Amino acid sequence: MQNWARARSQPQRLVQRAKIILLAADGVESQKIAQRLGTSRPTVQLWRERFLTLRAAGLEKDAPRPGRIPPISDERRAAVVEATLHSQPPNATHWSTRLMAKAHGVSEATVRRIWREHGLRPHHVSTFKVSRDPRFVEKLTDVVGLYLNPPDKAMVLCVDEKSQIQALDRTQPGLPLKPGRCGTMTHDYTRHGTTTLFAALSTLDGAVIGDCMPQHRHQEFTRFLKRLDRQTPHDLDLHLIVDNYATHKHPDVQRWLRRHPRFHLHFTPTSCSWLNLVERWFRNLTQHRLRRGSFHNVKELIQAIQDYISGHNQNPRVFVWSASVERILTKVAKCKEALDALH
DSSP states (O other), X not given: OHHHHHOSSXXXXXXXXXXXXXXXXTTOOHHHXXXXXXXXXXXHHHHHHHHHHHTTHHHHSOOOOOOOOOSSOHHHHHHHHHXXXXXXXXXXXXXXXXXXXXXXXXXXXXXXXXXXXXXXXXXXXXXXXXXXXXXXXXXXXXXXXXXXXXXXXXXXXXXXXXXXXXXXXXXXXXXXXXXXXXOOOOSOEEEEEEEEEEEEEETTTOOEEEEEESOOSHHHHHHHHHHHHHHSOTTSEEEEEEOOOGGGGOHHHHHHHXXXXXXXXXXXXXXXXXXXXXXXXXXXXXXXXXXXXXXXXXXXXXXXXXXXXXXXXXXXOOXXXXXXXXXXXXXXXXXXXXXXXXX
């Protein structure tokens, strides 16, 4: 107590409390202690009682206070959560903060706070698609095996088509980016034709072989296979990961593949385009070059795509597959279990 009372680096409230206890130990009355230290008698009495109960530890921290009364009862909070999870508003598919606040007689901020505490987001929805391919496990194992354990003396190429890429020209020029204002573009546009991009992504180095063609038929796919045959080392087998589009299984394509035995096609399961890594590269192409682009004709669009491929191949990015077959099957099983529980 004497050390605290003489300390200059301790909080002043702790110094005052120590002086109260020292004066009380000398037999000074509470009223005189309050006058001497410039405080009130109830304050002196409070800290004398705290010291008798908790000793020195009772002086270091203030007693917990009850806080303000919650503006909404636990029953009403539970009612909001229950309504969010198990009911729908009239003439709507999901609750909003305003609809819920009106239905339960609370403020919108209260509803928002309750939803945040319970992790509820009725305005958000996640989409999913469970494959119904009867050979799902077989195809999944085949494709993932190529990613995680590729064969020797072979190249693994993820092949797909990005069809109907539109050459869109904005009806008016947009305003450029400036401090305090984002770039702008008109919502309306003029179509000047379409093209289809055939692309093959190498899982080894991330390089892309691409070719734009006017149509999306087995003739164009065969033409793209011939290009792959010319632009890849002839001493390596080519393992192509493709989807189940009819073009890839056309009899003419099958005959061409039999004449070129170094080509091996591996089909992804139905509704599982996420297994093909070239889809990830298509996303970059759309986001970085196509979505905000303005093209006066198809030729200009094709040139922009070719320039993007050329720039990508100068410093290619490798997309690394890390999910094992067991991990994917576990997630699929959980999804099916959840669906069965709902039905």
